[in-house]
Amino acid sequence: MDAVLEWVRAVGMAVGAVFASAPPDHPVFYGYVEADYQRVAPAQAGVLTALNVARGGTVHAGDVVAQLDATAETAAVAQVTAQVAQAESQLADLRKGQRSPELDALQAQRGQAVADLQLSEANFNRQTQLNRDGVATKGALDTAKAAYDRDRARISQLDAQIRAANMGARADQIAAAEAAVAAQRAALALAQFRLSQRTLTATSAATVSDTLFTAGEFVPAGAAVVSLLAPAAVKVRFFLPETAIGAVRIGTPVRFACDGCGVGMTAKVDFIATQPEYTPPIIYSRESRAKLVFLVEARPDRPDGLHPGQPVEVDTRP
Numbered sequence: 001m002d003a004v005l006e007w008v009r010a011v012g013m014a015v016g017a018v019f020a021s022a023p024p025d026h027p028v029f030y031g032y033v034e035a036d037y038q039r040v041a042p043a044q045a046g047v048l049t050a051l052n053v054a055r056g057g058t059v060h061a062g063d064v065v066a067q068l069d070a071t072a073e074t075a076a077v078a079q080v081t082a083q084v085a086q087a088e089s090q091l092a093d094l095r096k097g098q099r100s101p102e103l104d105a106l107q108a109q110r111g112q113a114v115a116d117l118q119l120s121e122a123n124f125n126r127q128t129q130l131n132r133d134g135v136a137t138k139g140a141l142d143t144a145k146a147a148y149d150r151d152r153a154r155i156s157q158l159d160a161q162i163r164a165a166n167m168g169a170r171a172d173q174i175a176a177a178e179a180a181v182a183a184q185r186a187a188l189a190l191a192q193f194r195l196s197q198r199t200l201t202a203t204s205a206a207t208v209s210d211t212l213f214t215a216g217e218f219v220p221a222g223a224a225v226v227s228l229l230a231p232a233a234v235k236v237r238f239f240l241p242e243t244a245i246g247a248v249r250i251g252t253p254v255r256f257a258c259d260g261c262g263v264g265m266t267a268k269v270d271f272i273a274t275q276p277e278y279t280p281p282i283i284y285s286r287e288s289r290a291k292l293v294f295l296v297e298a299r300p301d302r303p304d305g306l307h308p309g310q311p312v313e314v315d316t317r318p
Helices: 002-018 071-096 100-132 138-167 171-196
Strands: 029-035 038-040 046-051 064-068 199-201 206-211 226-229 234-241 253-257 265-272 292-300 311-315
Touching: 064 226, 071 171, 100 138, 234 253, 234 265, 234 311, 253 292
Parallel strands: none
Antiparallel strands: 029 234, 029 311, 038 226, 046 064, 064 199, 206 226, 234 292, 253 265, 253 311, 265 292
16 A cells, blocks of 8 residues: 555656646646547447457548457348348239240130130021021020020130239239338348448547457457547546636637647637536646636647647636
């Protein structure tokens, strides 16, 4: 415990020495550089098969940073793709009606029916004449007429079947097939989305701050694999006493300085805490550390060269 206290005391003296120069002629406020890290994590658990980045490296938007095992998802995409093709084929078959051999068979049956009609018509005409001459009986005439009417009806029946075959399936059958195709396509989109989630990509240009898993390890759902730091994610965090908090608003420009930051560094306030707090012990100011302060964050106009953890001096004068 004594060693820890000595280390804290030494760190405090070292940081205090940074600001040990002569007091400025206007109030400055002390803080540090912070950042909002982008933690790239999978939505579903799996084994990490490839890690394509290393700490300190850089990535661009769309770069693949890691890959999880996608055996099951790839198989699911292949299965649903085949189901989509099957449903589309069934729909196309319903829309185009019966096949040519089936239509040829109906046409052949109609040809035979036409021949039967010609024969029955000739027999009916002959029986009609014989009946007029008093040779044929009324029964023979009725039989010939029935055969003639039967053959005419047979042709009408075959004509209707041929028209129906050319029309294809009923509207409700086609609608059901169309719904089946739409359902399979939606299932395919879902399967492809799940497959895409096995590939982790960077959403913007950034520096690789840390890698948290290695290839071959099991990654739980939502666990960060890579931590990225984009330049725009860097911010200046500082604390203002209650006597000075009224001078800043969201969008207020401020100036700040730090070792090695160059001159003329500026930022815009984008967050002001609504509740005060006591000055944290890591903030070293020349005034009392026990006063109430408000946390303020500002986005630098030029974040290049800034590193999280750097102490800064902030000037809020207009």
